[in-house]
Structure formats: C-alpha cells, structure tokens
Amino acid sequence: DAGVIQSPRHEVTEMGQEVTLRCKPISGHDYLFWYRQTMMRGLELLIYFNNNVPIDDSGMPEDRFSAKMPNASFSTLKIQPSEPRDSAVYFCASSFVGGFGEKLFFGSGTQLSVL
Amino acid sequence: DQQVKQNSPSLSVQEGRISILNCDYTNSMFDYFLWYKKYPAEGPTFLISISSIKDKNEDGRFTVFLNKSAKHLSLHIVPSQPGDSAVYFCAASALNNDMRFGAGTRLTVKP
Numbered sequence: 001d002a003g004v005i006q007s008p009r010h011e012v013t014e015m016g017q018e019v020t021l022r023c024k025p026i027s028g029h030d031y032l033f034w035y036r037q038t039m040m041r042g043l044e045l046l047i048y049f050n051n052n053v054p055i056d057d058s059g060m061p062e063d064r065f066s067a068k069m070p071n072a073s074f075s076t077l078k079i080q081p082s083e084p085r086d087s088a089v090y091f092c093a094s095s096f097v098g099g100f101g102e103k104l105f106f107g108s109g110t111q112l113s114v115l
Numbered sequence: 116d117q118q119v120k121q122n123s124p125s126l127s128v129q130e131g132r133i134s135i136l137n138c139d140y141t142n143s144m145f146d147y148f149l150w151y152k153k154y155p156a157e158g159p160t161f162l163i164s165i166s167s168i169k170d171k172n173e174d175g176r177f178t179v180f181l182n183k184s185a186k187h188l189s190l191h192i193v194p195s196q197p198g199d200s201a202v203y204f205c206a207a208s209a210l211n212n213d214m215r216f217g218a219g220t221r222l223t224v225k226p
Contacts, residue, residue: 004158033214041117042218043159043204056213091158103149104214106158 006092006107014115018080021110023092024073030096033104034067034077037089049075082114118142119207121217129225134192136220138205141186145207145215150179150190153202153219162203163190195224 005024013019025032033048047057052069060067064083069075079086089111093104120139128134136150146167151159165172165179165188172179178191192199205217 035216040218042121043206043216045213045215048213093158103161103164104151104159106151106160108156108158 004092004094004105004107006090006110008110009108010111010113012113012115013082015083016081017114018078019082019086019112019114021077021090021092021112023075023077023107025075025092025094026105027073028096029094029105030072031094031102032069032075033093033095034075035091035093035106037091037109043091046077079112082112084114087112087114117218118145119205119215119217121205121220123220124218125221125223127223127225128195130197131194134190134195134199134222134224136190136192136203136205136222138188138190138217139186140188140207142207142209142215143186144209146210147208148179148181148188149206149208149214150177151204151206151216153204159204192222195222197224197226200224 007022034046035043037043046059047067049069067077089109091106091109093106095102095104118141149164150162152162153159163174163177163179165181170181181188200223202219202221204219206214208214
C-alpha cells in the first residue's frame with residue numbers, strides 16, 4: 001500500500017480564496033482524521049470520521065472549515081474563505097479500529113500559506 | 116484546551132547519552148499513550164506506545180514510562196544517535212477513539 005496520500009503538498013493562496021485539501025486513506029482503514037500543525041499548538045485534531053461518517057468535529061475552528069468523506073477512499077477539507085491565520089501544515093491520518101490504542105498512519109501533509 | 120502538554124519545545128543532547136522527553140496530560144479518561152516521531156517534510160510516524168495498565172514499555176533503545184497518579188509520561192532514548200534528531204509528539208487516546216497530541220519537542224542529537 002502507498003500509505004496515506006495527501007494533495008497538494010504545498011498550497012499558496014490569497015486571503016478570501018477557497019482552499020480544498022484532499023486525502024486518500026490506506027485501503028481498509030475505517031477511521032480518518034484531519035489534524036492541523038502550528039508552532040503554538042502542535043497537532044490539533046480538527047475532525048475525524050468512522051466509516052465515512054463524521055464523529056467529532058468539535059476541533060473545527062469555525063464555520064469557514066468543512067470536511068467531507070463521500071466514500072471510504074477519499075476525504076476533503078475545505079476552507080472558505082481562507083484567512084492568513086489558517087496558514088499551517090494540515091495532516092490527514094487513517095487507522096484501523098480507531099484511535100483508541102491503535103496507531104495512526106499519517107500522510108506527508110499539505111503546507112498551506114494564505115497571503 | 117491542551118489536554119496533552121509537552122512543556123519543552125526543544126532538547127539537545129550529545130550522541131551516546133540519554134535523551135528524556137516529557138509529557139503531561141490532564142484528562143484522566145486517557146488510557147493509551149503513544150509517541151510519534153516526525154522528520155521535516157514528512158508526516159509523524161508511530162514510535163512506541165503504552166497502555167494505562169502498565170508503567171513501562173521498552174522497544175530497543177526506546178522506553179516509555181507512565182506515572183498515572185502524576186498524569187505524566189516520558190520517553191527515554193538510550194543511547195541517543197544523530198538519526199534520532201526529529202520532533203517527538205506525545206499522544207493520548209480514550210475510549211471515544213480520538214487521539215490528542217502535544218505541541219512536540221524538537222530533539223537534536225549532536226555527534
């Protein structure tokens with residue numbers, strides 16, 4: 001398996017634009033997580049899905065952020081409109097059986113810069 | 116709120132010596148703890164874990180210690196090697212199946 005695949009690797013956009021980050025989890029994994037890494041807060045959990053259903057989105061910063069998982073092999077994280085404070089590295093991770101005691105497999109991340 | 120805290124943003128040690136990375140947590144519902152290692156431009160990768168029923172887990176040069184009463188865990192690397200230089204994240208999970216991470220500690224091992 002190729003592991004968790006995220007695209008794009010880098011995204012530079014202007015304030016107010018829509019940004020869509022994409023993730024393909026490892027085949028067979030039934031949990032998918034979106035994290036954001038910042039210097040101040042480290043890795044923050046934004047939202048996670050189980051069997052394509054959002055379970056906890058309490059970490060999503062505000063209504064500008066939305067995430068979907070239309071099928072077991074694809075998820076998107078959308079920011080609309082984007083703001084400079086959204087600049088961070090966004091990671092997608094997947095696991096089998098869930099995060100409880102089960103290690104997560106991370107993608108390489110998307111480095112987002114909002115100018 | 117930061118339920119998992121790594122208060123040392125950086126640590127520098129000499130090759131061959133011991134590296135000790137610390138982590139504190141506030142949520143008493145956490146009962147599984149993990150350490151991840153992250154190199155630049157890569158995602159974090161799993162390193163070692165421990166469940167709350169244990170107080171120590173060892174894997175080669177890496178040992179994790181858990182003190183539940185103090186809500187504290189630590190990662191020991193002995194002996195440290197230059198290839199261990201990375202950012203180390205402490206993580207904790209509970210029965211609700213999400214995983215919370217600390218802010219990370221950047222370890223530099225000097226040759």
